[in-house]
Amino acid sequence: MATLIEARDLKKHFPLKKELFAKEQLFVKAVDGVSFDIQKGETLGVVGESGCGKSTLGRAVIRLHEPTAGSVRFDGEDISGLSKEEMRLKRRDMQLIFQDPFSSLNPRQTVGRIIGEPLEIHLGLGKDERKARVEELLALVGLSPYHLRRYPHEFSGGQRQRISIARAIALNPKFVVCDESVSALDVSIQAQVINLFMELQEKLDLTYMFISHDLSVVKHISDRIMVMYLGKAMELAASAALFEEPLHPYTKALLESVPLPDPHRVVSRQLLVGDVPSPINPPKGCVFHTRCPRKMDKCMSEVPEFKCVKENRFVACHLY
Amino acid sequence: MQQQEKTAAEIAELSESAEYSDTFAKQAAIVWRRFRKNKFAVIGLFTLLVLYASAIFAPLIAPYSESGDPNSDIFLIDMRPIASRYKVMLYDDYESFESFVVILPERGQAYYRDVNHVVYPADPEFLAKVEEQQNWLYDEEGEPMRFAPNIMGRDELGRDVFSRVLFAGRISLFIGFVSMGIAIVIGVIWGCVAGYYGGVVDSVMMRIVDAIMSIPTFLLLVTVMSLGRPSIMKVMVVLGLTGWTGISRFVRAEFLSLMKRDFVEAAKCIGAKDKRIIFRHVLPNAMGPIIVAATMGVAGAILAESGLSFFGIGVQPPAASWGNMLTNAQELNTMINASWKALYPGLMIFITVLSYNFMGDGLRDALDPRLKNS
Numbered sequence: 001m002a003t004l005i006e007a008r009d010l011k012k013h014f015p016l017k018k019e020l021f022a023k024e025q026l027f028v029k030a031v032d033g034v035s036f037d038i039q040k041g042e043t044l045g046v047v048g049e050s051g052c053g054k055s056t057l058g059r060a061v062i063r064l065h066e067p068t069a070g071s072v073r074f075d076g077e078d079i080s081g082l083s084k085e086e087m088r089l090k091r092r093d094m095q096l097i098f099q100d101p102f103s104s105l106n107p108r109q110t111v112g113r114i115i116g117e118p119l120e121i122h123l124g125l126g127k128d129e130r131k132a133r134v135e136e137l138l139a140l141v142g143l144s145p146y147h148l149r150r151y152p153h154e155f156s157g158g159q160r161q162r163i164s165i166a167r168a169i170a171l172n173p174k175f176v177v178c179d180e181s182v183s184a185l186d187v188s189i190q191a192q193v194i195n196l197f198m199e200l201q202e203k204l205d206l207t208y209m210f211i212s213h214d215l216s217v218v219k220h221i222s223d224r225i226m227v228m229y230l231g232k233a234m235e236l237a238a239s240a241a242l243f244e245e246p247l248h249p250y251t252k253a254l255l256e257s258v259p260l261p262d263p264h265r266v267v268s269r270q271l272l273v274g275d276v277p278s279p280i281n282p283p284k285g286c287v288f289h290t291r292c293p294r295k296m297d298k299c300m301s302e303v304p305e306f307k308c309v310k311e312n313r314f315v316a317c318h319l320y
Numbered sequence: 321m322q323q324q325e326k327t328a329a330e331i332a333e334l335s336e337s338a339e340y341s342d343t344f345a346k347q348a349a350i351v352w353r354r355f356r357k358n359k360f361a362v363i364g365l366f367t368l369l370v371l372y373a374s375a376i377f378a379p380l381i382a383p384y385s386e387s388g389d390p391n392s393d394i395f396l397i398d399m400r401p402i403a404s405r406y407k408v409m410l411y412d413d414y415e416s417f418e419s420f421v422v423i424l425p426e427r428g429q430a431y432y433r434d435v436n437h438v439v440y441p442a443d444p445e446f447l448a449k450v451e452e453q454q455n456w457l458y459d460e461e462g463e464p465m466r467f468a469p470n471i472m473g474r475d476e477l478g479r480d481v482f483s484r485v486l487f488a489g490r491i492s493l494f495i496g497f498v499s500m501g502i503a504i505v506i507g508v509i510w511g512c513v514a515g516y517y518g519g520v521v522d523s524v525m526m527r528i529v530d531a532i533m534s535i536p537t538f539l540l541l542v543t544v545m546s547l548g549r550p551s552i553m554k555v556m557v558v559l560g561l562t563g564w565t566g567i568s569r570f571v572r573a574e575f576l577s578l579m580k581r582d583f584v585e586a587a588k589c590i591g592a593k594d595k596r597i598i599f600r601h602v603l604p605n606a607m608g609p610i611i612v613a614a615t616m617g618v619a620g621a622i623l624a625e626s627g628l629s630f631f632g633i634g635v636q637p638p639a640a641s642w643g644n645m646l647t648n649a650q651e652l653n654t655m656i657n658a659s660w661k662a663l664y665p666g667l668m669i670f671i672t673v674l675s676y677n678f679m680g681d682g683l684r685d686a687l688d689p690r691l692k693n694s
Contacts (some may be wrong), residue, residue, distance in 0.1 A: 062589075064585065064588065064589060088591045088593070090588075091589060091590065091591040092591060095589060095590070096589045098585070098586065099580045100582060100583075103581045103582040103583060104581040104582035104585075104586050105583055105584055105586075106584075106600075106601050106604075106605070107583075107605065108323070108601075108604040108605055109600075110690075117587075117590060118590040118591065121590060121591050121592055121596070122590075122591060164586075167590065170590075171590075210489065252448075256327070291441070320660075
C-alpha cells in the first residue's frame with residue numbers, strides 16, 4: 001500500500017496579541033510537532049479533547065492553515081514549499097468537510113452553484129456539463145436532481161452535510177479531511193452520513209483523515225487512530241488494537257470515560273482530574289504529566305519520544 | 321381542492337424561483353418576483369420612478385419657467401396656491417391711499433391683497449369698485465393676461481413654486497444619486513480590501529478612514545466649495561468623496577464577520593481565487609446593509625446639499641434645488657404667512673427619502689433568499 005500523506009514534525013503556533021511592553025511574543029501551540037503517515041485508501045481517525053489541536057492539524061495538513069514548521073508530502077510531493085497559486089491548483093486533490101453544515105454553505109447560492117463551483121474553477125466546465133455532473137453528484141450522496149435549484153436554508157442538517165460532501169468529492173479528490181463532520185448531526189443522521197462516507201470511500205477510492213471527539217464514531221470508521229493531547233500525538237495504533245489494549249495512560253483514561261449503555265456493568269473507572277493545561281505555556285517534559293496517574297520523575301523533565309513500540313504502534317510515553 | 325391547486329402553483333413557482341441558471345436576467349427576474357410581494361417597496365419604487373420622470377421631463381410639465389417672468393411676478397409675490405386659471409387686476413384705493421392686487425380666478429373665490437400680502441376675500445361691493453378702474457395686468461397683445469394655476473403658490477420673488485420644485489428635483493435627485501454612487505463605489509472597494517486582507521493593510525486603511533472622519537465634514541465641504549466657483553458637479557464630487565467613510569467601515573465589519581464563516585474557508589478549499597471569494601461569496605452576503613446604507617445615503621446627500629445651499633455655496637440661484645428652496649423659506653413670517661414655500665420642497669425631500677428607504681428595505685429582503693417565503 002502506498003503512502004499518500006507523510007507529515008513530519010508538523011507545528012502550528014498562533015501568535016497571541018502582544019501586550020504593551022511584553023518582552024516576548026507568546027504563541028498558542030495548537031499543534032506542536034506531530035508526525036504521521038496516511039496510507040492510500042485508509043481512514044485515519046484523530047481523537048482528543050476539545051482544544052487539543054485536532055482541527056488545526058487537519059487544516060495544517062492541507063495547508064489551509066499555513067504550518068509554522070514541519071513538512072507534508074502529498075503523494076510523494078512536498079507541498080510545504082508550493083506557492084499560493086500552485087497550492088490553489090493542488091487543492092483539487094485534497095478537500096475539507098466542515099463541522100457545521102449551517103455555516104459551511106453560502107446562503108446566497110443554490111445547491112447547484114455550490115456543488116458546481118469547484119467544477120467551474122478547476123475544470124472550466126460549461127453550464128450544461130456542470131449541471132449533468134452536479135446531478136450525478138447529488139445522486140451519489142443520496143439527494144435528488146431537483147434539489148440543485150434550492151438554497152441551503154431549505155435543507156435539514158443531514159442534507160446540508162450531504163451537499164458539503166458532494167462539493168468536496170466533485171473533483172474526485174484523493175484525500176478528504178473530515179473535521180468533526182458528523183458531530184453537529186443527531187445520532188440517527190450521524191449513522192447515515194458515516195455510512196455514506198464509507199460507501200464513497202469504496203466507490204471513489206478516497207483516503208480520509210477523520211477528526212472527531214466521539215470515540216465510537218471514530219472506532220466505527222477508522223482503520224487506524226491517532227490520539228492527541230495538547231497539540232501532541234500520544235498514541236497511534238490500528239483501531240481494534242487501540243480499543244483492545246490502550247498503551248498510553250491518556251488513551252486509557254479517554255477510553256474509560258466513554259459511557260457504557262449497561263447499568264449493571266461495574267467498571268473501575270480511573271477518571272482524570274484537573275483541567276487541560278494552557279497551550280500557551282504547556283508543561284515541560286511530557287505534556288500529560290500534570291494529570292497522569294502513572295507519572296514518574298523523568299516525565300517532568302524529558303519529552304517522551306513518539307516511537308514505535310510494536311508493529312504499527314506508536315506511543316509517546318516513558319513507560320514504553 | 322382550491323387549496324391544493326394553490327400549493328401546486330406555489331411549488332411550481334418555487335422550483336422556478338431558484339433556478340440553477342446564473343444568468344443575470346433570470347436572477348433579476350427572481351429578485352423582482354420577490355420584490356413585488358412587498359407593497360411598500362413597490363410603492364416606493366413607483367414614487368421614485370414618478371419623481372425621476374417628472375425631474376427629467378420638467379420643462380414639459382412645468383407651467384412656468386424656472387426663473388419666472390419679471391414683468392408680472394413682482395405683483396404676485398408670496399401668492400397662495402390657486403388651482404384654477406386666473407386674471408389679475410391692480411387697484412388703487414384713493415380713500416385709504418393703499419394699493420391692492422386683486423386675483424380673479426375663473427373658478428372659486430376672488431381675493432385681494434394689500435402691500436403686506438395679507439389676503440382678504442373680495443366681497444361684491446369691493447369687486448365693483450375694482451371693475452371701475454379696469455387696471456388689468458396686460459400681455460404683449462394688450463389683452464388681460466391669463467395665468468396658469470399655481471398649485472403650490474408663488475415664492476418671495478413671485479416665481480411658481482410647482483415649476484421650481486420640478487426643476488429643483490432635477491438637481492436634488494441627480495446630486496443624491498451621483499454623490500451616493502461615488503461614495504458607494506469607493507466605500508465598498510475600500511471596505512472589501514481592508515476586511516478581506518486584514519492585518520496591517522486593514523489597520524492602515526482604517527486609520528486613514530479615521531483621519532478622514534475626524535475632519536468635520538461640513539467645514540471641509542465649505543472650504544472646498546469656496547475654492548473657486550461653486551458648481552453642481554463640485555457639490556456631487558465633494559459629497560461623494562467625503563461620504564464613503566461610513567460605508568467602508570461597515571463593509572469592512574461585515575467582511576470581518578463573514579470571513580469567519582466556514583463557507584469562505586470552503587471556497588478557499590475548493591481553490592477559489594481572492595476575487596471570486598470577495599465578489600461571489602462575501603459581498604453578496606453583505607449586500608443587504610450596503611443597499612440600505614445607500615438608500616439612506618441618497619437621502620443624506622440631498623440634505624447635505626440643502627445645507628450647503630443654505631450657506632450659499634451649494635446650488636447657486638437662480639437654479640433651484642429643494643435644499644435652497646427650503647432655506648429661502650426659513651423666516652418665521654414666511655412659515656406663518658406663506659407656508660407653501662417651505663412645505664412643498666420639504667415634502668418632496670420627505671417623500672424621496674421615505675421612498676428610498678421603503679425600496680431599500682424591499683430590495684434587501686428580495687436579495688436575501690432566506691427570507692423568500694416570509
